[in-house]
Structure formats: structure tokens, C-alpha cells
Amino acid sequence: MARPLEFDRTVATQSALMLFWRKGYQATSLADLVSAMGISRSSLYAAYGDKRGVFIECLDLFAARSIDILARARAQHPPLAALRTFFVQTLSEEAGGRWAWGCMLVNTVLETADVDEALCDHARLRLGEVEAAFEACLTDTGCGAAKAAELSAFLMVVNEGLRVSSRRALPETAHRDQIDTTFRLLESALA
8 A cells, every 4th residue: 555645745846846947957956856845755756756757747737827827817807908917927026036037838948959859848738738828818809710820829939038038137127018019019910
């Protein structure tokens, strides 16, 4: 009979997510990971399999939380305002300084491309889910499916660029200006 977990998996995974998000996959050692998670190596192996298993669970959690930010905005605002809210919320000082870490999914693609295709593909898959959430919002504006797909691809490129740019520690106003420009272009394209 397997022993029950002796730690709070949600808390441990959140701690791992923060560490991986800040440092990346390669730069996070197993010792760093178990220390941040507050668990033993044997507990990590029993619960997640290995470091890679923890990382994949963190990528999935990060993607789900990103999509949830947009879903909450969609429940409160019309489609374009919801999209804008997503960008502003995820790139603002209110994000607790984490906005300067970029996007864990984008960071993973940059870090693992040509090094670990399986992790890279996993992050790409999750980015595709975020893009699909953008597309659903755009479809709700009443534009056709082809236009919604085209504009969601554009928004994803902007999203990825903003996340990489955030690693440069530009002031929040620089990001807000880019968000404003993006949504002026988007509104023109939808008019």
C-alpha cells in the first residue's frame, strides 16, 4: 500500500512554479526544487516522478491560470475589453513584480527550443490553448472564424513579444503604451 502524501501538493506545486518561472528549467537544481517545495527528494519522486514531472505540472498550472484570467475578464467585460484586461493584468505592477519574469510558457519555448523538443512542444501546446482563448473572445465580437483566427494569431505574437520585452525590465508605462497601440490596431481591424 502506498504511503499518503505528507505535504500539501497545491502549496508545493505553487512553490515549484514560482521557482521555475523565475529561474527556468535548466537553472533549477533538484536541491533548489526540494528546498523551495519544502519536501524531500523521495516525496518529490513519489508524487511527481522527477524534476521534469514537476515542471510539466507547473507548465499546465501556469497555462490554466492564464486562461482563467481571461475567463474571469470575459465574465465581467465585453470581448475586446476582456482581452485588454488580460494584457493589462498580466503585465502590471499589481502582478507582484512577477510580470518582469515574462511568461513561463514563452520562457520555456525560448529555453528548450533545439535542446528539449518534448518540453518545448508541451509549452507550445499550452500557448496554443491561450491563443484559442483569444480566438474565442474575438469570435464573440461577431467577426468571422477566419478573421478571429488571424487576429488571435496576431495577439499571440504581441503577447509573446510583450512577455520577452518584460524581461528587459522596461517601465510598466512602456508596456501599457504597446497594449494601447495593439488594441487600436485590433479595433481598426474589426471595424
